Amino acid sequence: MKLKSQINDIIKDAFDKAGIKHEPMSVSEATKPEFGDYQFNGAMALSKKLGKNPREIAQNILDALDLTGVLAKAEIAGPGFINLWLNPLWIATQSQSALDDARLGVGVRENPIKVVVDYSGPNMAKQMHVGHLRSTIIGDTLANLLTFLGDEVIRQNHIGDWGTQFGMLIAYLEMKDEDGSLSLKDLEQFYKDAKAQFDANADFADKAREYVVKIQSGDSHCLKLWQRFIDISLGHCEEVYKKLGVNLTRDDVRAESFYNARLPKVIDALDAKGMLAQSDGAQCVFLEGEEIPVIVQKGDGGYLYATTDLAALWYRAEVLGAKRISYVVDARQSEHFKQVFKVAKEAGFVAEDVTLEHIAFGTMMDKGGKPFKTRDGGTVKLIDLLDEAVVKARATIHDKEAYSQEEIDELAKIIGIGAVKYADLAINRESNYIFNWDKMLSFEGNTSLYMQYAYARIQSIFRKHNAPIEGDIIIGDVLEHRLATMLLRFEDVLERAAVDASPHQITTYLYDLVTLFMRFYEQNPILKEGVELETKMSRLHLADLTAKTIKQGLDILGIKVVDKL
RNA sequence: GCACUCGUAGCUCAGCUGGAUAGAGCACCCGCCUUCUAAGCGGGCGGUCUCAGGUUCGAAUCCUGACGGGUGUACCA
Numbered sequence: 182m183k184l185k186s187q188i189n190d191i192i193k194d195a196f197d198k199a200g201i202k203h204e205p206m207s208v209s210e211a212t213k214p215e216f217g218d219y220q221f222n223g224a225m226a227l228s229k230k231l232g233k234n235p236r237e238i239a240q241n242i243l244d245a246l247d248l249t250g251v252l253a254k255a256e257i258a259g260p261g262f263i264n265l266w267l268n269p270l271w272i273a274t275q276s277q278s279a280l281d282d283a284r285l286g287v288g289v290r291e292n293p294i295k296v297v298v299d300y301s302g303p304n305m306a307k308q309m310h311v312g313h314l315r316s317t318i319i320g321d322t323l324a325n326l327l328t329f330l331g332d333e334v335i336r337q338n339h340i341g342d343w344g345t346q347f348g349m350l351i352a353y354l355e356m357k358d359e360d361g362s363l364s365l366k367d368l369e370q371f372y373k374d375a376k377a378q379f380d381a382n383a384d385f386a387d388k389a390r391e392y393v394v395k396i397q398s399g400d401s402h403c404l405k406l407w408q409r410f411i412d413i414s415l416g417h418c419e420e421v422y423k424k425l426g427v428n429l430t431r432d433d434v435r436a437e438s439f440y441n442a443r444l445p446k447v448i449d450a451l452d453a454k455g456m457l458a459q460s461d462g463a464q465c466v467f468l469e470g471e472e473i474p475v476i477v478q479k480g481d482g483g484y485l486y487a488t489t490d491l492a493a494l495w496y497r498a499e500v501l502g503a504k505r506i507s508y509v510v511d512a513r514q515s516e517h518f519k520q521v522f523k524v525a526k527e528a529g530f531v532a533e534d535v536t537l538e539h540i541a542f543g544t545m546m547d548k549g550g551k552p553f554k555t556r557d558g559g560t561v562k563l564i565d566l567l568d569e570a571v572v573k574a575r576a577t578i579h580d581k582e583a584y585s586q587e588e589i590d591e592l593a594k595i596i597g598i599g600a601v602k603y604a605d606l607a608i609n610r611e612s613n614y615i616f617n618w619d620k621m622l623s624f625e626g627n628t629s630l631y632m633q634y635a636y637a638r639i640q641s642i643f644r645k646h647n648a649p650i651e652g653d654i655i656i657g658d659v660l661e662h663r664l665a666t667m668l669l670r671f672e673d674v675l676e677r678a679a680v681d682a683s684p685h686q687i688t689t690y691l692y693d694l695v696t697l698f699m700r701f702y703e704q705n706p707i708l709k710e711g712v713e714l715e716t717k718m719s720r721l722h723l724a725d726l727t728a729k730t731i732k733q734g735l736d737i738l739g740i741k742v743v744d745k746l
Numbered sequence: 747g748c749a750c751u752c753g754u755a756g757c758u759c760a761g762c763u764g765g766a767u768a769g770a771g772c773a774c775c776c777g778c779c780u781u782c783u784a785a786g787c788g789g790g791c792g793g794u795c796u797c798a799g800g801u802u803c804g805a806a807u808c809c810u811g812a813c814g815g816g817u818g819u820a821c822c823a
Contacts (some may be wrong), residue, residue: 207763222765225803235803259766259802304823341823437823463821472748472819479821486823515750515815535807543752544817551816579785596785608759613816620758624785626771627759634785641781677762689760692770699786728760746785 182286183189183676186266188219189245198245203227203237207264212671214659217256217264218666224261231308235261238719243359250567267666269656274675276334276665280726286735287672295334297497299322300509301422301429303452304341305414307349308368309421309563311616312511315542316740318602319610320509321427322684323540328667329678333654335501336433339493340418342411343437348393349386356385365413369562383447411436417564424567425733426739440492447491447530448477454528466524475520490521494537495530505536507682512541512611540682543613566621570597573622585746596630597622599740603629606738607688625690629740632731634696637746638702639728642721643709644744650725652718660701662721666727667694684738691734698727 185208192205206223223358224239233237240262248254253268299321304308320336321500326332341719347348357363378385395403422429428719448464456466462480477488496505506520520537525531574597574604581589581715601741608614624630655660678686706712707720 209762209765211764216766220765221795225765228803246795262766269808302823344823346822355796370772461821465820471790474820476821481821483821485821511817512751513821516818519822541751546816577785612759615758617758620772628771630785634783638783638786647780660766681762685760686762696770700788701783703787706782710781746783 182279182669183288184720185219185673187251191251192223192242194247195242195245199241201227201231201241203230210260211264214728216258216665217254217266218662219265219267221263221265222261224263228261239263244254247638255508255658267662269662272654272662272665273654274410275669277722279668279671280564280729285671285726285729286669287329288331293331293333294504294506295326295333295502296505297337297503298327298507299337299339300324301427301719302339302341302416302510304344305411306341306344306368306372309564310565311561313544313563314601314605315507315610315614316511317422317425317427317547318605319542319682319684320507321429322348322606322677322687322738323507323682325428325511325688325739326675326679326684328677329732329733329737331669332505334496335492335503336429337497338429338434340415340434340436344442345393347396347407347410349375349389350383351396351403351410352389352392352673353378354410356408361681363413363515365410365417368414369605371561387524420606421563421567424564424594425599425602426741428739435493435496437489440489440496443492444488445494446642446723447488447495447498448484450529450530451477451524456524457583458527467579468520468523468527471518471520471523475524487517487521487524490517491525491528491530492590494521495523496705497537498531503535505538506531507538507540508540509540509682511552515539538682540610540617542610546585546613546615548615548617561616565596566618567601567697570601570622572598573597574624576734577624592746594745595743596633599629599633599735600624602738602740603632606684606693609685610683612687619646628644632695632735633742634746635698636728636731636742637744640744642707642724646721650721652715652722654722655715655719657716657719658705660697661720661744664697664701664727665692666722667697668723668730671730671734687734687738691731694730694734698724 187206188208192208196203196205205221206226208221211220212609217481221242225235228235237259242586243257243440245261246252248255251268251271252265254266256264258264275286277725289724298320300323301313301317301642309425324334324336353365379389380386392403396407419431448457451466455511457477458462458467458474459465460474463476464478465474467474475487476485477491478484490600494506497506507611510518522537525537526533531537561592569664571593575589575593577596578584578592584592600623601621607627641702652664656665674686676692678684701723705720707717707724712720735742
């Protein structure tokens with residue numbers, strides 16, 4: 182339910198009735214419970230425009246305000262705040278219908294669009310490290326979120342499978358893998374070994390260079406080796422995706438090499454538009470107001486990153502028909518995307534009405550706030566982090582006797598992986614990211630476990646109750662009122678998170694929701710003796726809706742819940 | 747040099763299109779398990795929101811400048 186816009190509509194009606202010609206500003210959530218549920222602060226802003234004092238304006242609005250349905254009470258406070266209380270009966274009805282709805286009252290978009298979400302994008306020459314975590318899970322969350330809201334989402338994993346380093350790698354693969362059984366367990370090491378061979382052995386280096394040319398010219402032996410290398414490397418990524426619970430499959434892979442055939446067309450099209458200029462032997466596009474040109478073809482005829490991205494944009498807009506294309510990539514590339522987006526629009530690869538956005542996220546730092554360098558041996562492999570998280574989660578599980586070995590394994594995965602993902606998704610994506618192993622593997626306080634724990638507690642109540650839940654939701658006290666209102670805000674939060682592409686708004690909401698539920702749970706007994714039947718049923722309903730909202734919210738974040746913890 | 751971005755409690759972070767006494771978690775101190783899962787709840791300690799101006803009835807939030815961290819700055823991706 183779009184709660185806020187419903188309240189805004191009521192304010193708008195009051196404006197019309199009161200004869201105020203201005204567009205009202207949006208209501209906002211009340212900052213404190215004693216100020217009601219929502220507040221409207223627009224009277225002060227209108228004071229100057231209307232030449233009246235704000236309390237008088239507030240009074241005019243208040244007199245025209247419909248207090249018969251959604252709202253039950255409104256009060257003027259301070260200089261002209263209008264505090265709004267939702268009608269408990271209305272809240273009860275609305276939360277009841279949310280509970281009866283498989284989507285928890287969240288609407289499906291009336292005008293869905295096709296959205297391409299480009300994320301993860303690992304390099305096939307290297308093993309995925311912790312730096313790949315953000316793109317992968319933020320992108321996955323965005324894709325899940327938009328799918329849930331009703332858009333048609335096309336996931337694109339733009340893997341790096343092309344470039345000079347592959348000549349060296351396949352030459353080394355050929356040398357080491359005579360019987361075809363090499364598993365490349367450690368890609369990092371393989372790369373280092375290949376590089377060492379390249380530096381030490383001139384013949385090998387020549388061969389590596391020769392192989393680069395041969396792959397590009399379509400030599401079947403080299404292409405076979407290359408394909409084999411990519412398959413193995415992609416297999417490692419898929420292992421990580423599986424552990425992470427990320428919804429990326431081989432069908433979502435649209436590799437750099439996929440665009441090879443389209444690269445000359447990009448150059449031709451830019452040329453035809455008169456956008457190309459030669460500079461120092463390279464083909465460039467000079468953009469107005471930009472100091473540095475976008476180089477699309479090197480002096481030696483080779484293509485670049487920007488060329489591939491232009492081809493990809495073209496493909497996504499024209500062939501896939503996307504109306505919104507979102508790149509979940511490190512903030513360091515913002516200049517690159519700014520330029521490429523501009524070129525793509527100017528060249529007509531992408532229509533004007535298509536939204537191109539760079540969902541940037543901060544750089545990873547070490548504990549001292551210094552950049553997390555890959556060269557000084559500080560790189561943490563993503564697979565190791567995930568495994569460690571699971572081991573640590575297993576150690577924290579209480580009374581292990583209550584579970585089978587398989588259940589413990591499963592539980593440890595759900596808790597451990599959830600903690601890693603949550604720790605990352607819970608911080609504003611734009612700020613820099615301090616990589617802290619301990620914090621990431623922590624299970625105290627504001628972590629996914631807190632949500633999972635609340636969910637399990639509710640399931641435990643249901644097990645104990647072990648009977649149908651009948652009757653209606655009744656808003657009986659302040660905590661019930663606040664809890665139900667919070668539950669009704671779910672759609673507003675999701676919409677907001679989708680517009681801003683910021684998963685942390687979902688985590689913040691879930692944390693607030695669960696905190697509120699924990700207080701409700703402490704103070705409002707459900708199954709204990711002396712609770713009236715009506716109250717008991719109502720509270721069971723509220724607990725049910727809370728559990729379902731937690732589950733749905735975590736599901737969008739790609740985090741699982743368990744019935745017993 | 748120029749551009750982008752960030753600067754809130756000891757640490758890690760929320761604070762949405764400006765609104766009432768700036769909020770959490772961790773850490774530290776104190777309470778609460780014979781009653782629905784104590785991986786929890788309640789309370790305490792802790793901040794001149796980097797600084798200086800400006801706009802405004804009203805600024806952590808918007809603008810300008812300074813300082814500090816980070817990033818980018820043409821043939822890597």
